[in-house]
Amino acid sequence: MAEELQALQVRFGARYPRWLLGVLMIGSMAMVMASTTINVALPAIMADFAIGRPVVQWLSTGFLAAMTAGLLLAAWAQARWGARRTAQIGLGLFVLTSLLAVLAQAAWQLIALRIVQGLCAGIVQPLAMVLIFRVFADSGRGLALGLYGLGVMVAPTLGPSVGGYLVDHFGWPAVFWLPLPLCLLALLGGQWLLPSRRESRPPSLDLVAFALLCVVLFALLGALAEAQRFAWDTPRVWLPALVGGLSCVGFFLRSRRGARPLLPLSLWQHSGFRSASWVALTLGLGLYGSTYLIPLYLQTIQGYSAGLAGLLLLPTGVLMGAASFAGGWLSDRVSAALLLAIGLLIFALSAVGLGWLHPGASFLFLCFWACVGRIGLGLLLPALSTGSLDILSPQELAQGAGAITFVRQLGGALGVNLLTFFLEWRHGAEGGHAVAEAQAFQQSFWLVAAVFALTALAARGVRSTAR
Incomplete structure (x- = not known):
């Protein structure tokens, strides 16, 4: 791959790394956006298909679980088909399932299509991190990771913002249209910019x-x-x-x-990689769990429409993008452990603030605490990528990128499921009425805060190379 990347850089000139980064960002944004946009449509889907939270949460957790499994196929797919063909297969199948989803007549059909989409997302997404580490020199790698994190971290917030408006005006099927333009752009750009060479002897699966x-x-x-x-x-x-x-x-x-x-357990012999894995697990819980919990809370407890719930998340995406950019710049200058601890504690503070609010809280207070949490998440991703991969050898890089992303997505799948379980349990334990539901959401936010605060201790073990 290294020789082909050099040939592409010669062909497209000095701007090739930036163009490639743009294509990688667009493709990843489409995948991540699809994982969270569905959350603002859950109440509408529950009403349309007459199902409850234990069933409808599969639209989120099924996608994330399949995405988690698909991550471990990424290295094999890239070796067997090359980066370009892998992206084409994954994105093409994703577009097809998005078109079929709007025709679903039963909840199980929608869940099955979401699982296929998650598998596609899992196969495509790790390619980006591997190519960034191969194309960008050490001096610009942190900035490139920050820019990439800008797309990956903003997409889960911008998706519900736009998706909420679409749900209010066109119904829940509209959330499946949203990632399609980005998928088509990534397919088009990848045709020219992604390397296509396959390994002569690809590993067996x-x-x-x-x-x-x-x-x-x-x-x-x-x-x-x-x-x-x-x-x-x-x-x-x-x-x-x-x-x-x-x-x-x-x-x-x-x-x-x-x-x-399939999952190289030898990577966890590095103590820094073990510590980074705990942070990745918690990051997945915070990123996907909060993006699932907040829109549901806003519509169920605060009485917001899907569009208004999405609108509240819009400024959080802007701030998270700015924080991700800043985190990439800082990761070239300060230790990953410090950045991770700061990001974790900021998000914990945000969860405490959201749990402190009561039904009828003002829009500004809700938006403020959600923004605080997104600033914390924005600082985490570049520092996590740098801290977890800098300690690995070039031969371990592809596996390490897939493994740390696997752990993060695993945290998302388990986080959404566990938060739903905790929410239902506390709702029943508090009496099962409307006030009990508000208390259950409050306690769920406090649980998330406790997990993030404890993980800040694990962040001390992440050690990236000296800057």
Whole structure:
């Protein structure tokens, strides 16, 4: 790949790295936007299909779980098909499923299409980080990661903002149209700018390990989803939990013994990578969990429309983009551990503030605390990328990028599921009425704050190279 990247740079000139970065940002923004835009449409989908939160949350967690599994196929797909063909297959299938989603007549059809979309997103997204590390020199890498983080971190906020307006005026199917222009732009730009060379001897894919991983993710998430409606001692709860636990053991045993494991466990021999993984897990919970929780809270407790809930998130996206840009600039100058701790504590403060508010709180107060949290998240991604990958060798880079993104997406899938479980549990425990629901949301925000504050301790172990 290195030789082809040099040839492309010669062909397109000094601007090639910036053009490539733009295409990578557009493609990643489309994938990430699709993962969160659905959240403002959940109340409308619940009403249209007559389903509750335990079922509708699969539209978010199913996507994130499939995306998490797909991340581990990225390195194999890139080696077998090349970066250009991998992006074309993933983005093309994503566009097709988006068009089919608007024709869904039942909730299970919509969930199935979302799972396919998540798999496509998981395969495409890691290509960006690998190419950024290969194309940009050390002096500009932090800035490039900051710009890339600008797109990746802003998309989850801008998506619901625009999607809320579309839902109010065109109904929930409109959220599936939103990423399509970005997908088409990424397909067009990638045709010229992405390298196409494949490895002469691509690695084999461990289908057994991949199947075990899928069973782990969907069985455990399914058990938690069913536990929101049934007792833990019922077979439909404990049986998938048991199957998921046994599959998890089988997956790790196979990964330890395999010559080319799907998930390279040797990466976690680096203490800094282990610490970065805890931060990535929490970042996923905060990024996707809050983007799921806040629009639902605004529409359920504060009585906002989908459009107004999205509008409240719009300034948060602008501030998160600015913070991500600043985080990339700072990651070239200060330690990753310090930036991560600051970002985690800022987000914890935001969650405390949102939990402190009561029904009927002013728009400005709600927007202020949401903005504070997005500033914290904006600082996290560039520092996490730098701190987790700088310690790895060039041979470990592709696997490390996929692994740390895998952990972050795993945090998102588990975070949304666990927050839904906690929300339903506290709603029932507080009495099951409207006031109890408001209290359940309040306690959910406080739980998120506690998790982020504790993770700030793990951030001390992240050590990037000296600046």
